[in-house]
Amino acid sequence: MHGEIAPGQSLTLRGIGADFGVSMTPAREAIRRLSAEGALTMSSSGRVSTPELNNERIEELAALRSLLEVELASRALPRAHIALIDRLQSINARVAEDIARQDAVAYIRRNLEFHRTLYLRAQAPAMLAMAETVWLQLGPTMRALYGRLRRKDPPHFHRLIIAALKAGDEPSLRLAVRSDVTQGLRMLVG
Amino acid sequence: MHGEIAPGQSLTLRGIGADFGVSMTPAREAIRRLSAEGALTMSSSGRVSTPELNNERIEELAALRSLLEVELASRALPRAHIALIDRLQSINARVAEDIARQDAVAYIRRNLEFHRTLYLRAQAPAMLAMAETVWLQLGPTMRALYGRLRRKDPPHFHRLIIAALKAGDEPSLRLAVRSDVTQGLRMLVG
DNA sequence: CATGCACCCATGTGATCACAAAATTCGCTC
DNA sequence: GAGCGAATTTTGTGATCACATGGGTGCATG
Numbered sequence: 505m506h507g508e509i510a511p512g513q514s515l516t517l518r519g520i521g522a523d524f525g526v527s528m529t530p531a532r533e534a535i536r537r538l539s540a541e542g543a544l545t546m547s548s549s550g551r552v553s554t555p556e557l558n559n560e561r562i563e564e565l566a567a568l569r570s571l572l573e574v575e576l577a578s579r580a581l582p583r584a585h586i587a588l589i590d591r592l593q594s595i596n597a598r599v600a601e602d603i604a605r606q607d608a609v610a611y612i613r614r615n616l617e618f619h620r621t622l623y624l625r626a627q628a629p630a631m632l633a634m635a636e637t638v639w640l641q642l643g644p645t646m647r648a649l650y651g652r653l654r655r656k657d658p659p660h661f662h663r664l665i666i667a668a669l670k671a672g673d674e675p676s677l678r679l680a681v682r683s684d685v686t687q688g689l690r691m692l693v694g
Numbered sequence: 695m696h697g698e699i700a701p702g703q704s705l706t707l708r709g710i711g712a713d714f715g716v717s718m719t720p721a722r723e724a725i726r727r728l729s730a731e732g733a734l735t736m737s738s739s740g741r742v743s744t745p746e747l748n749n750e751r752i753e754e755l756a757a758l759r760s761l762l763e764v765e766l767a768s769r770a771l772p773r774a775h776i777a778l779i780d781r782l783q784s785i786n787a788r789v790a791e792d793i794a795r796q797d798a799v800a801y802i803r804r805n806l807e808f809h810r811t812l813y814l815r816a817q818a819p820a821m822l823a824m825a826e827t828v829w830l831q832l833g834p835t836m837r838a839l840y841g842r843l844r845r846k847d848p849p850h851f852h853r854l855i856i857a858a859l860k861a862g863d864e865p866s867l868r869l870a871v872r873s874d875v876t877q878g879l880r881m882l883v884g
Numbered sequence: 885c886a887t888g889c890a891c892c893c894a895t896g897t898g899a900t901c902a903c904a905a906a907a908t909t910c911g912c913t914c
Numbered sequence: 915g916a917g918c919g920a921a922t923t924t925t926g927t928g929a930t931c932a933c934a935t936g937g938g939t940g941c942a943t944g
Contacts, residue, residue, distance in 0.1 A: 540727040
């Protein structure tokens, strides 16, 4: 999910088991679970690797993020009190630090933490789980994107999200979330 | 997914293995996968059972169905030619038969086949997979619903969906799908 | 030097086992 | 007869093994 593994990297049961000091069995179960969520692809022979997404698939997953996360943000809005907004702002500050440090993995993790913190307030666990499944599928690809894109600016749309939350402005919030979610992936496709 | 198992039914690895004539290992992997998709719940001790959904969860899953399936139908619309509509109509006729026979499992299966046939045209595999995940989570509960509800009428909203497809009318299609998806679950909650 | 083939090693699958923990059942006591 | 505790059975977990298969490497041949 955090882009620590590059797209197309192949994984073996015995290798994962050795990495974590366990036998094949727990590694198998973990891989089975991740495959079920679409985070790993299994070849016909049962070999697993992180997916290499084509542009169509990336656009589809971006559309899914947009659908799910706009709804989650919308549901979180009425419950978003000042304490939550403060936390979002502090997370956002750390996002800026990660960008300054050019640490792609930390940036992705913190960015997702920003989103998850907001969506937790939606009180919609199934919906949040689906959003996280999409994140999982995009993880390796996002790393490839943000590793390439060497930007310095702190995330613009995060500020818009926070502003819309403060104002209690649902249409603006929906637009800001959609923009934030789509923006990064749009340039990966382009 | 088809409601063959009642909500809250507990399953054991050895039992499933025996049912399918295999050892625990394949049963374990299947259960792990289904748990990852939310189709089964695991207790802290690792025991698995089909979920018993409360009203909040049902409403959330209905909202997810609405979000995903409206989008899928909308994407399928431009590609929906007459051959597809014919197939939908013939599936719909068999849905009516299943209702007449009071066969809940067959009805659920056929109803989902109707939806899947339409959504396949959307060419959005990740989105369809998420919709099917929601179906999986609702399976046992849907059975409990349709087993209770002893209705005789063929599905009204399916006709509206077909009519909207024929007319190429996207707003009507979106409304019809949302209604069809929400209708059944609304009375389960109520 | 390229290409095809054969061999070998790596890898996933299903089965079985030992073990620990939890649930159920049985019996005892009040 | 009801409640509680101990014993037994059930059940999930992790490990290990045999086996089949697919991939990769290296060698031989044109």
